[in-house]
Amino acid sequence: MYKITLKKELTKDIKLFGVEAPHITHNAKAGNFIVVMPDEKGERIPLTIYDWDREKGIVYMVFQEVGLSTVKLGRLNEGGSIYSISGPFGRHFHVENYGTAAVIGGGVGVPAVFPIARALKQAGNKVNSIIGFRQKDMIILGEEMKSASDSLVTATNDGSYGVKGFVTDALKQMIESGDRPDIVVAVGPVIMMKAVSDLTKNYGIKTIVSLNALMMDATGMCGGCRVNIGGTTKFSCVDGPDFDGHLVDFDGLMSRLTSFKEHETEAMHKCRLDTEEKNG
Amino acid sequence: MAKKPRIKVREQAPEERIKNFNEVPFGYNEAEAVEEALRCLQCKNPVCIKGCPVNINIKEFIRQIGAKDFKGAIKTIKNDNSLPAVCGRVCPQEEQCELQCVMLKTGQVINIGGLERFAADWEAQNTVFEAEPVKPVLAGDGSRIKVAIAGSGPAGLTAAGELAKMGYLPVVFEALHVTGGVLVYGIPEFRLPKKIVEREVEYLKSIGAEVKTDILVGKSYTVEDLFEMGYKAIFIGVGAGTPTFLGIPGENLIGVYSANEFLTRINLLKAYKFPEYDTPVNTGRRVAVIGAGNVAMDAARIARRMKGVDEVTIVYRRSEAEMPARKEEIHRAHEEGIIFSLLTAPVEILGDENGRVKGMKCIKMELGEPDESGRRCPVAVEGSEFVIEADTVIPALGTKANKLMTEDVKGLKLSGRGYIEINPATGETSIPGVYAGGDIATGSATVIAAMGAGKIAAKAIDKYIKGSLNLEF
Numbered sequence: 087m088y089k090i091t092l093k094k095e096l097t098k099d100i101k102l103f104g105v106e107a108p109h110i111t112h113n114a115k116a117g118n119f120i121v122v123m124p125d126e127k128g129e130r131i132p133l134t135i136y137d138w139d140r141e142k143g144i145v146y147m148v149f150q151e152v153g154l155s156t157v158k159l160g161r162l163n164e165g166g167s168i169y170s171i172s173g174p175f176g177r178h179f180h181v182e183n184y185g186t187a188a189v190i191g192g193g194v195g196v197p198a199v200f201p202i203a204r205a206l207k208q209a210g211n212k213v214n215s216i217i218g219f220r221q222k223d224m225i226i227l228g229e230e231m232k233s234a235s236d237s238l239v240t241a242t243n244d245g246s247y248g249v250k251g252f253v254t255d256a257l258k259q260m261i262e263s264g265d266r267p268d269i270v271v272a273v274g275p276v277i278m279m280k281a282v283s284d285l286t287k288n289y290g291i292k293t294i295v296s297l298n299a300l301m302m303d304a305t306g307m308c309g310g311c312r313v314n315i316g317g318t319t320k321f322s323c324v325d326g327p328d329f330d331g332h333l334v335d336f337d338g339l340m341s342r343l344t345s346f347k348e349h350e351t352e353a354m355h356k357c358r359l360d361t362e363e364k365n366g
Numbered sequence: 367m368a369k370k371p372r373i374k375v376r377e378q379a380p381e382e383r384i385k386n387f388n389e390v391p392f393g394y395n396e397a398e399a400v401e402e403a404l405r406c407l408q409c410k411n412p413v414c415i416k417g418c419p420v421n422i423n424i425k426e427f428i429r430q431i432g433a434k435d436f437k438g439a440i441k442t443i444k445n446d447n448s449l450p451a452v453c454g455r456v457c458p459q460e461e462q463c464e465l466q467c468v469m470l471k472t473g474q475v476i477n478i479g480g481l482e483r484f485a486a487d488w489e490a491q492n493t494v495f496e497a498e499p500v501k502p503v504l505a506g507d508g509s510r511i512k513v514a515i516a517g518s519g520p521a522g523l524t525a526a527g528e529l530a531k532m533g534y535l536p537v538v539f540e541a542l543h544v545t546g547g548v549l550v551y552g553i554p555e556f557r558l559p560k561k562i563v564e565r566e567v568e569y570l571k572s573i574g575a576e577v578k579t580d581i582l583v584g585k586s587y588t589v590e591d592l593f594e595m596g597y598k599a600i601f602i603g604v605g606a607g608t609p610t611f612l613g614i615p616g617e618n619l620i621g622v623y624s625a626n627e628f629l630t631r632i633n634l635l636k637a638y639k640f641p642e643y644d645t646p647v648n649t650g651r652r653v654a655v656i657g658a659g660n661v662a663m664d665a666a667r668i669a670r671r672m673k674g675v676d677e678v679t680i681v682y683r684r685s686e687a688e689m690p691a692r693k694e695e696i697h698r699a700h701e702e703g704i705i706f707s708l709l710t711a712p713v714e715i716l717g718d719e720n721g722r723v724k725g726m727k728c729i730k731m732e733l734g735e736p737d738e739s740g741r742r743c744p745v746a747v748e749g750s751e752f753v754i755e756a757d758t759v760i761p762a763l764g765t766k767a768n769k770l771m772t773e774d775v776k777g778l779k780l781s782g783r784g785y786i787e788i789n790p791a792t793g794e795t796s797i798p799g800v801y802a803g804g805d806i807a808t809g810s811a812t813v814i815a816a817m818g819a820g821k822i823a824a825k826a827i828d829k830y831i832k833g834s835l836n837l838e839f
């Protein structure tokens with residue numbers, strides 16, 4: 087059991103938790119993730135490490151409530167506790183001075199790129215960040231991203247804040263305006279990472295994406311997180327989650343992400359019933 | 367002595383057991399156990415003992431059961447084996463102790479595993495754990511000397527048990543949220559009830575071991591970190607387990623699970639109790655399992671028990687004689703109505719427009735001339751392709767070395783195949799103070815072999831610590 091020391095609502099369905107877990111913070115690095123189980127009967131769900139305080143042993147995570155497990159997690163309160171947190175998993179992001187880096191986050195991909203942007207900046211890179219959201223009231227971590235970057239563009243699909251359009255529009259403009267990045271890091275919905283990779287391929291710019299394959303153990307034992315990278319099978323939990331965006335089979339990944347659709351609806355239905363029981 | 371036949375173990379009828387996950391054999395009751403024990407010839411030269419990798423005094427514990435001294439019997443067993451309730455159930459006895467027993471010739475070999483299980487179950491029902499007081503091994507500051515154990519499979523648990531009995535403070539670190547390794551996530555409930563593993567772990571704690579879940583040695587804490595944190599030695603028992611795939615088209619379709627994933631979803635995360643538990647598994651109606659080892663049998667027999675499944679097929683490219691699984695398990699699989707499609711090799715997994723499995727294209731094989739090893743190699747029969755309809759395909763093709771932890775340890779020597787190189791007589795690795803054993807050193811083996819390795823390493827660790835610290839005892 088791990089104590090929740092902080093709970094903050096970033097938007098209606100996106101929450102930030104701080105949790106006491108010194109075994110995570112001891113060696114946590116940008117790009118690592120953790121596996122969380124809200125309770126004993128829960129699923130093991132992967133979440134990126136958003137931030138950490140090594141001295142206090144507190145790890146921070148930001149998650150969007152999209153299904154049963156994240157909704158269950160979101161119901162827990164400050165002072166309460168989480169059944170299981172393990173990690174840090176995955177290879178961490180390889181930080182070095184690349185020159186200029188474009189760091190792109192879409193939706194709940196933003197908490198995943200935040201520590202990467204910060205580490206790149208600390209390593210001497212010029213960090214130009216782009217974050218994208220559907221609309222204004224879904225924007226998260228704008229201030230934090232600003233502090234971790236040399237420049238920040240916020241894009242909303244409907245134009246309700248910042249520039250109108252997709253992150254790829256802003257990226258294209260950035261590249262063509264002459265501030266061509268030496269490396270692009272993009273984390274967000276698969277469709278966004280695919281679009282970014284397609285775009286940068288044309289310009290020949292190295293692009294790293296972080297894949298959110300379905301995972302279970304995250305120890306390389308089950309193979310459920312396998313993805314096709316440049317024609318070979320890799321396990322995203324141990325070989326990734328970061329991969330060269332130009333080699334990823336995004337369509338295959340998208341298809342596998344639909345694996346449990348019907349079951350999720352069934353589980354959610356039961357979960358809603360629980361809530362209604364509790365509330366009524 | 368009259369030649370009495372081996373006393374049969376009562377078990378659940380096949381048509382019943384495919385509807386539940388309860389243990390299949392019920393085990394002997396007292397009268398049956400005594401009767402079976404009395405069949406033992408109490409040989410002058412008890413060759414059975416040589417067949418047991420940890421050399422349990424089989425002759426003596428069987429004599430004690432025959433004399434109704436059940437407490438004495440379990441004590442005898444526990445001198446050499448700390449997990450008898452597990453081994454009595456899952457040891458391949460027919461290749462070990464029972465293979466050596468002189469009664470084998472008569473066709474009525476003594477049921478050594480069954481008697482071991484009886485003694486262990488008797489203890490669980492009749493006595494509380496009695497931890498014998500041990501003299502603690504203390505460091506200069508008066509605290510017990512700590513040893514770190516990575517992995518809570520049979521190798522790690524045994525090493526921890528032995529070290530605790532010697533007076534050390536073993537701390538077991540487990541990456542998952544539960545302890546037991548393959549005993550909990552791999553071997554199904556109906557062969558090894560999880561209660562039994564839990565009981566063994568509780569016992570370890572009662573004799574002074576600590577268990578910490580959710581911690582990945584190598585990532586949460588590196589080997590260097592552990593030494594800095596005051597651990598005087600480290601035992602690595604992280605298992606083998608990274609699954610192999612065939613490399614045929616369609617393997618990433620939805621509905622293709624490695625045996626490890628399928629078993630873990632069901633055993634560990636209790637997907638068979640979905641939606642009471644949150645983890646789902648999609649089985650559909652027809653399941654095809656590729657391979658014919660013990661893991662394939664487990665996956666097939668689990669699939670047979672899932673709601674909605676009415677057809678389970680084992681697809682294997684050789685013939686029945688070459689199947690590597692235990693005869694007993696193959697027999698049970700037959701009884702449970704599992705279909706065996708032998709001399710059949712998968713060519714491609716077929717999917718529908720949504721990327722879901724709908725079948726598997728296979729080709730018929732025939733056995734060719736024996737190769738140098740004497741094994742007859744299967745060769746494809748040209749033009750014999752056919753389709754097995756399936757909603758789920760489970761490759762059960764064995765495992766490779768998992769590099770999760772080993773690749774992060776500086777200076778750790780690995781074999782060409784990625785397993786940790788050790789001195790088998792001590793468990794020593796290339797790093798002083800770091801020991802290893804079990805599947806991560808040998809590749810997939812058995813529970814009892816992993817336990818043997820844990821025990822050897824514990825002895826060597828004791829010697830190493832006492833030597834390096836110049837401790838007097």
Ligand SMILES: Cc1cc2nc3c(=O)[nH]c(=O)nc-3n(C[C@H](O)[C@H](O)[C@H](O)COP(=O)(O)OP(=O)(O)OC[C@H]3O[C@@H](n4cnc5c(N)ncnc54)[C@H](O)[C@@H]3O)c2cc1C
Pocket residue numbers: 119129131132133134135148149150151152153154155156157194197198297298299300301327343344345347350
């Ligand atoms: C390495 C890694 C890091 C991640 N980091 C974060 C993070 O920092 N914050 C965050 O909010 N989420 C993150 N995710 C995604 C998160 O794990 C899933 O949202 C979560 O598992 C969903 O569980 P659920 O039971 O609530 O929803 P489910 O009921 O399982 O799913 C609800 C819906 O979400 C989709 N979905 C499920 N899992 C994923 C997934 N892995 N990726 C994309 N869609 C999915 C399903 O297809 C379904 O439509 C990460 C995933 C990975 C693999």
Ligand SMILES: Cc1cc2nc3c(=O)[nH]c(=O)nc-3n(C[C@H](O)[C@H](O)[C@H](O)COP(=O)(O)OP(=O)(O)OC[C@H]3O[C@@H](n4cnc5c(N)ncnc54)[C@H](O)[C@@H]3O)c2cc1C
Pocket residue numbers: 305456457458516517518519520521522539540541542545546547548549552553554581582583584603604605606607629660661664770771803804805806810811812813814816
């Ligand atoms: C389905 C199946 C059925 C089997 N049936 C039988 C049988 O009937 N009889 C038999 O004798 N054998 C059987 N075996 C084989 C037997 O289970 C193994 O040989 C044995 O469990 C190996 O023990 P181990 O301690 O080396 O590793 P494991 O049992 O694999 O345990 C290793 C543990 O280490 C943990 N771990 C991994 N990495 C780390 C890390 N970095 N830090 C901390 N912890 C970590 C893992 O999560 C795991 O819990 C079977 C195997 C399988 C898969």
Ligand code: SF4
Pocket residue numbers: 417418419420421422424447453454457458459462463464478479482814
């Ligand atoms: S531990 Fe295994 S090999 Fe040894 S006596 Fe028991 S069943 Fe036989």
Ligand code: SF4
Pocket residue numbers: 405406407408409412413414415424425428466467468469476478
């Ligand atoms: S070899 Fe067989 S008959 Fe002889 S002592 Fe051992 S178990 Fe008994």
Ligand code: FES
Pocket residue numbers: 300301302303304305306307308309310311312321322323324
């Ligand atoms: S999540 Fe199981 S191998 Fe990656």
